Each structure stands twice: as structure tokens, then as C-alpha cells.
Amino acid sequence: PVAILAQVELRDMSQGTQDDPRLVAPFLAVRDEVLWSSFAELKHRVGSFSKPILELGSGDGRASIYAAKQLGAYCVGLELDDSLIDEAKSWAAREGVAGQCDFRSEDITQQQWTGSGRWSAVFVHILPEGIAPLEEALLSLGCPIVCASYGLTSVRPDAAGAGWEIFNLPGLRAEAGDRAELLFA
Numbered sequence: 001p002v003a004i005l006a007q008v009e010l011r012d013m014s015q016g017t018q019d020d021p022r023l024v025a026p027f028l029a030v031r032d033e034v035l036w037s038s039f040a041e042l043k044h045r046v047g048s049f050s051k052p053i054l055e056l057g058s059g060d061g062r063a064s065i066y067a068a069k070q071l072g073a074y075c076v077g078l079e080l081d082d083s084l085i086d087e088a089k090s091w092a093a094r095e096g097v098a099g100q101c102d103f104r105s106e107d108i109t110q111q112q113w114t115g116s117g118r119w120s121a122v123f124v125h126i127l128p129e130g131i132a133p134l135e136e137a138l139l140s141l142g143c144p145i146v147c148a149s150y151g152l153t154s155v156r157p158d159a160a161g162a163g164w165e166i167f168n169l170p171g172l173r174a175e176a177g178d179r180a181e182l183l184f185a
Helices: 032-046 063-072 082-094 128-140 180-184
Strands: 053-056 075-079 101-105 121-122 145-148 157-162 164-167
Touching: 032 063, 032 121, 032 145, 032 157, 032 164, 053 063, 063 075, 063 082, 063 101, 063 121, 075 082, 082 101, 121 128, 128 145
Parallel strands: 053 075, 053 121, 075 101, 121 145
Antiparallel strands: 145 164, 157 164
């Protein structure tokens, strides 16, 4: 099981905000060790990335920026909060990867990002109630899905580490236990 890395305080759902998609993807920064270990596993398993990596609920863009810097990938981050999009764009520019990162304002619950063959991988860091309605669409993308903090519920992960799980790795089925030993092979 994926370790829960932080507590998230949500607004009262009874105040008429249950239709606000930000409630299932509040900004909660992904820990650096989750990024480096999950992306190291992804690179080990997949190799190169000829298509963009998609980050759903990108917040300040740290997963996209990390993937652009460390994997040389082109990344697309989808986020609703304009101030976080601006922060992500500024951070990508400071890190020298602005040309590899495209941060967009988009409601991920509308699933405009779907379509098999569009992405090399997807990075997801949203609450379970946000992942659940997207799970079928995510699995139909036909690419690896990296989930930080909360995973998919209908399938077993193909790889897992502290705070992350990867689903849909090509040609693999899950084995029990942590796959972290592969990071240093």
C-alpha cells in the first residue's frame, strides 16, 4: 500500500462546494524523494519518453519540472489554480526547462486529456475521491501511471515504493513487495 505522506484539510463538503474539482486535488507538494525514486523506477522500466508526460493536478509543477530536467521529457501539467500555474511557469524558467514544460488551466474531471497513445506516462497526485472517477480513463491511456500518495483501486501496481505506485507498465504484472531494489541495480 502507498504511504500517506501528509494530512490534507478539506473544506466542508456541505457548503455547496462538492462540484469544485479543487477539492479532490488540493495543492500538496510531492516530496522530493517520491519524485526521484518513482521517476527512477519509471525510467528503469520504460527507458526513453518519445511522447509527453502528463501531470494531473500539477500544482507548482514540481513533477513536470523534475521529469523535464532528469528525464529530458516534454511535460504537460494540468491545474485549475492560476497562481500555481504562474508559479510553475516561473519555476520551470528558473530551472531552464520552460521549453519542455507546458502548464495549462484545465479541469481534469472533464477528461479532455484522454486518448490512447497520447502520453509516455501520467503522474497523478490527487486524493482517492478524485482518482476513482478517472481510473478507467487513466487505465485506457495505455501508458504507465505514476500515483503519488494514493493509488488506483481496481488493479494491483506493477511497481511500488515509499509514497508511490506505478500501474500499467508495459509487459509487467505486479509482484508482492517493494521494488526499490531496482533503483540501484
